[in-house]
Amino acid sequence: MDAAVRAAVAVFREHGFEGTSAQMLVSAMGIGRQSLYDTFGDKWGIYLAAVKQYSQGELRTHAGMLMSRQRAVEGIRAMLDRVAGEAHHACLGVSSTVEFGCSRPDLVKAREASSAVLVHAIKEVLAKAKEEGDVSADLDLDQLTTFLIASISSIRLAARGGAGSDHVSGLVDLAMRALR
Template identity: 30%
Template structure:
């Protein structure tokens, strides 16, 4: 007779995501996961696979949750250019808020830590970034169609610039003690939309 799981796999995955996000991949050991999740090593392996497989699943969860927030922000009925500005300002605010700034973005953290030598993690990072770029591009195209974006602006190039800015905001926020640095950079970048 098969044993039933004595833990909630969804809650365990969320707990693993939070631990990986706070510490990174390399600094999180299997012993850390066992302790933080409150389940045995054998249960982790049976449910999620090895540490790397669990990390990839955590990345997928992160992408789903953060992607949903950005989709909601950029897919509303309001003026699309204002939605783009709001997303940039949200990233800047999160990067200067003590409880959020030290975490940064799991995708950005992963790109720096694992991207150069972990193709599976790098693909997930790229997928996350492509989603943000596509959403920004679509919003900027709608803004141009509505006459909100000046005619000479290239929505694709602007979306790419904003994606790189957003990732830079996340990295800078982790180390900078000067919130004005991030806010000023974000506001300066937004002048390119005028």
């Protein structure tokens, strides 16, 4: 089941929900059309499963990068550098927001659950960076957290829209400068 959903993630990342056909999914997942419907109900069911699986993987990776360095600010940089390095690949989280906004309550609920975990992790690391003197004492942690999450999305959108690696890494540099 996990492998089939991973295959669906790859298809949805590249083509979005509307651009993905049931045939594309069954081909990528290596299952029959009836198995897809028996297991997930419909294309929307597999899409939700894919978004959830993708989000959980991204959360683990972000958290790992945030905690990967001795100084908190270096963990933030590592997370942003990783995003920039992979930003030419579509992000299913960003794509789902662009494609559906808040029009699908079940998708919003899934995104909010993931977002809450990421917000908590980033806020903790920012507080530590502030204690270590690497984040300006007068900056609000809630606003900085929102800014960093928006920066992640912006980096991904810029790269996916054709921005070169120098522009994408420049966005990381600007985000880091905003912390001071």
